[in-house]
Amino acid sequence: MSEEKNTAPKETLFSPRNKKLLSEPIGKENPITVQVLGICSVLAITVQVRASLVMAISVVAVMGFANVIISLLRHGIPPRIRIIVQLTVIAALVILVDQVLKAFVYDVSRQLSVFVGLIITNCIIMGRLEAFALNNKVWPSFLDGIGNAAGYGSILLLVAAVRELLGAGTLMGYQIIPNFMYQIGYVDNGLMILPPMALITVGVIIWVHRHRDRSLVDVS
Amino acid sequence: MSNRYVFMYASVMVIVVALVLSTAATLLRPLQERNMRIEKMQNILSTIGISAPRAEAIELFEQYIKQAKVLNYRGEEIEGDAFEVDLQDENRRPVEERQLPLFIADVDGELFYIVPVRGAGLWGPIWGYLSFREDLVTIAGANFDHASETPGLGAEIADPPFERQFEGKRIFDRDGNFKPVVVVRGGAPAGDEHAVDGISGGTITSNGVTAMLRNGLEVYKPYFQKQKTL
Numbered sequence: 001m002s003e004e005k006n007t008a009p010k011e012t013l014f015s016p017r018n019k020k021l022l023s024e025p026i027g028k029e030n031p032i033t034v035q036v037l038g039i040c041s042v043l044a045i046t047v048q049v050r051a052s053l054v055m056a057i058s059v060v061a062v063m064g065f066a067n068v069i070i071s072l073l074r075h076g077i078p079p080r081i082r083i084i085v086q087l088t089v090i091a092a093l094v095i096l097v098d099q100v101l102k103a104f105v106y107d108v109s110r111q112l113s114v115f116v117g118l119i120i121t122n123c124i125i126m127g128r129l130e131a132f133a134l135n136n137k138v139w140p141s142f143l144d145g146i147g148n149a150a151g152y153g154s155i156l157l158l159v160a161a162v163r164e165l166l167g168a169g170t171l172m173g174y175q176i177i178p179n180f181m182y183q184i185g186y187v188d189n190g191l192m193i194l195p196p197m198a199l200i201t202v203g204v205i206i207w208v209h210r211h212r213d214r215s216l217v218d219v220s
Numbered sequence: 221m222s223n224r225y226v227f228m229y230a231s232v233m234v235i236v237v238a239l240v241l242s243t244a245a246t247l248l249r250p251l252q253e254r255n256m257r258i259e260k261m262q263n264i265l266s267t268i269g270i271s272a273p274r275a276e277a278i279e280l281f282e283q284y285i286k287q288a289k290v291l292n293y294r295g296e297e298i299e300g301d302a303f304e305v306d307l308q309d310e311n312r313r314p315v316e317e318r319q320l321p322l323f324i325a326d327v328d329g330e331l332f333y334i335v336p337v338r339g340a341g342l343w344g345p346i347w348g349y350l351s352f353r354e355d356l357v358t359i360a361g362a363n364f365d366h367a368s369e370t371p372g373l374g375a376e377i378a379d380p381p382f383e384r385q386f387e388g389k390r391i392f393d394r395d396g397n398f399k400p401v402v403v404v405r406g407g408a409p410a411g412d413e414h415a416v417d418g419i420s421g422g423t424i425t426s427n428g429v430t431a432m433l434r435n436g437l438e439v440y441k442p443y444f445q446k447q448k449t450l
Contacts, residue, residue: 044371076229077229078221078225078226078229079221080221080226081226081229081230084230085229085230085233088233088234088237089237092237092240092241095241096240096241096244099244099245099248099252100244100248102248102252102255103248103251103252103255104251106252106255106256106258106259106274107274110259114368195372
């Protein structure tokens with residue numbers, strides 16, 4: 001990740017290398033299923049797809065901007081206080097997101113409650129700032145941020161879709177399981193709404209992911 | 221990099237962040253306040269069994285809430301806008317100086333009296349609204365909310381299963397003595413008109429609700445007693 005290699009002059013915006021920054025975190029380097037970071041919020045806010053979607057968008061916004069800002073400042077940040085600078089940037093962005101949610105999607109913001117604020121402590125974000133944005137140019141940093149946030153968000157949505165469908169028979173609040181299913185005795189699984197099932201769903205996703213990509217299996 | 225640079229850097233950064241955030245907060249405040257007012261209307265309406273979608277809350281509120289009064293501790297009506305009274309401020313004042321909001325709803329000819337209450341949970345404030353039937357003794361509905369109670373434990377006071385327990389409970393006993401509803405740890409005795417089940421793992425929040433109801437309703441006692449005898 002030395003900077004010199006990245007500054008090769010003729011690199012296009014979507015060179016293979018840059019595309020990889022965007023796509024790897026969604027698959028092979030997924031922050032949740034491979035690095036197992038940011039699990040807390042996955043357990044907490046995946047009861048409904050709508051809340052998860054807002055959370056995913058919020059994290060994409062925070063992470064994209066945070067990576068860009070830190071990358072822009074990377075030559076000026078005094079190394080001794082770099083963690084504080086990173087945290088300040090993240091916290092400021094999260095507060096902004098929180099204020100915007102309260103103004104425009106109030107009910108979702110009530111639903112997400114403390115978890116919007118807790119984006120600040122989402123270790124994926126600080127991890128990317130520290131590991132990538134501090135040492136890379138603005139555009140790759142932006143892609144890295146968006147990619148990792150999308151990797152996080154995609155798992156969030158997947159877990160939420162499973163839980164909402166099985167737990168409430170709806171997706172995005174719209175009824176999916178038809179009424180006649182209930183009439184012949186189908187019952188929503190109330191357990192899916194409780195946090196433990198998020199953990200189990202994430203576990204199953206990790207299992208499937210590793211089954212399909214053997215290189216992820218820890219052979220040690 | 222010198223210490224001087226580090227200090228300068230940190231100071232400038234903090235000032236810039238503060239400017240950005242305060243500007244955003246100021247610009248978005250009107251929208252947020254409108255949302256909070258709508259939520260308050262939804263909460264008040266929910267105590268009389270009307271679930272108002274956000275878009276229609278203002279309209280429905282005007283349709284059902286016929287009167288909004290401000291009372292003093294003697295139960296007399298005084299000047300003021302009941303909707304704008306902030307219980308957080310009022311609860312800090314001595315009882316004699318408090319403004320006590322009261323909303324009167326008319327649902328198809330049936331009158332409901334709605335009062336707000338506010339108290340302390342485990343981590344932060346809790347608040348709610350109670351609606352009473354015309355006898356001013358029987359609770360028709362309750363709505364609670366909280367700032368930061370533990371999800372899954374104390375936070376359950378804001379869930380319908382807890383709130384519905386209050387329907388039909390009484391705040392005066394059969395002899396006319398003030399006896400507010402208490403939240404009982406381990407479960408209320410069956411048939412008790414003045415008690416509801418507490419929340420397992422949420423005892424401090426439950427006790428907070430008990431205290432909130434006792435303190436919050438006691439100040440309305442003079443008004444309720446006066447109205448009852450009419």
